[in-house]
Amino acid sequence: MSAELFNLTGKVALVTGGTHGIGMAIGITLGKAGAKICVNDLNEEKLESCKTEYQKAGIDVFTVKFDVTDEADVDRGISIIEKEVGTIDILVNNAGIIKRIPILDMPVADFKQVIDVDLVAPLIVSKRVAPNMIKKRSGKIINMCSMMSIYGRNTVSAYAAAKGGLKLLTANMCCEWAKYNIQVNGIGPGYIATSQTAPIREGNHPFNDLVMMRTPAGRWGEPEDVGNAAMFLASQASNFVNGHILFVDGGILANFGYVKGENEIPE
Numbered sequence: 001m002s003a004e005l006f007n008l009t010g011k012v013a014l015v016t017g018g019t020h021g022i023g024m025a026i027g028i029t030l031g032k033a034g035a036k037i038c039v040n041d042l043n044e045e046k047l048e049s050c051k052t053e054y055q056k057a058g059i060d061v062f063t064v065k066f067d068v069t070d071e072a073d074v075d076r077g078i079s080i081i082e083k084e085v086g087t088i089d090i091l092v093n094n095a096g097i098i099k100r101i102p103i104l105d106m107p108v109a110d111f112k113q114v115i116d117v118d119l120v121a122p123l124i125v126s127k128r129v130a131p132n133m134i135k136k137r138s139g140k141i142i143n144m145c146s147m148m149s150i151y152g153r154n155t156v157s158a159y160a161a162a163k164g165g166l167k168l169l170t171a172n173m174c175c176e177w178a179k180y181n182i183q184v185n186g187i188g189p190g191y192i193a194t195s196q197t198a199p200i201r202e203g204n205h206p207f208n209d210l211v212m213m214r215t216p217a218g219r220w221g222e223p224e225d226v227g228n229a230a231m232f233l234a235s236q237a238s239n240f241v242n243g244h245i246l247f248v249d250g251g252i253l254a255n256f257g258y259v260k261g262e263n264e265i266p267e
């Protein structure tokens with residue numbers, strides 16, 4: 001396999017919510033492969049401060065503030081990118097939120113907000129970006145799914161409903177756009193050490209013990225682990241991969257579980 005397959009020089013990539021966490025790791029990884037990186041966020045300060053981190057990686061990131069849930073704002077933001085940088089070749093629908101509230105306690109408005117950001121927004125942004133990919137007969141769309149695209153757990157009903165829907169939205173985008181040489185895939189990160197999981201990872205939270213016990217790799221994932229998977233899905237090497245979710249989870253989904261110590265394989 002030629003290294004050229006992983007050369008993104010000349011490509012324009014948009015990573016939504018790319019000012020930190022998984023999004024930034026993806027932006028840096030694709031930028032190091034030669035892509036021109038554009039990121040959006042809701043927060044002007046984060047858009048400004050992220051430039052320093054990208055610069056440290058040698059990447060001159062293009063930033064635009066827009067709300068991925070607002071069609072008019074998305075159109076305005078993408079138009080700025082298309083005018084200043086170029087039409088988008090690689091779209092990473094990374095922006096997302098989570099609310100950890102039991103179903104009976106969760107206000108419907110909160111449920112709808114999570115659905116808007118995690119499911120409707122990837123539709124909005126993809127609908128705005130795909131027409132130019134169709135014209136070019138080329139494009140890569142990566143939807144940030146989750147283990148919760150296929151499993152539930154207590155308190156994350158809205159998030160699981162959104163990420164489950166995103167799994168099948170990814171499949172449907174594949175069905176409608178593959179004929180235009182557009183590959184639409186998902187990434188399903190396991191438990192990754194970012195600000196989104198800090199509340200269930202830090203301060204001796206019991207969930208940390210669960211993740212450490214259930215993850216065969218014996219560690220939380222790093223944002224860079226997800227960035228590396230995005231590199232494959234953004235590259236020519238994945239041109240026949242479509243409608244797929246690539247799980248990046250340290251083996252947790254392969255593991256029914258075990259009682260620590262009882263059936264450990266001796267070193």
Ligand code: NAP
Nearest residue numbers: 017021022043067068094095096144146189191192194196
């Ligand atoms: P994060 O640190 O919370 O980052 C999420 C990003 O999305 C932030 O930059 C946030 O901006 C942005 N965002 C939220 N709402 C937005 C909106 N309406 N418009 C524009 N940007 C918006 O989360 P992360 O851990 O890096 O996760 C990134 C993605 O991976 C999410 O889709 C998440 O569901 C998914 N994921 C994460 C894990 C994990 O273990 N961390 C596992 C599986 C999937 P602000 O900071 O300004 O709000």
Ligand code: GCO
Nearest residue numbers: 146147148156189190191197
């Ligand atoms: C949670 C976590 C998970 C991860 C991820 C797992 O509260 O269970 O936040 O939802 O974010 O989605 O794939």
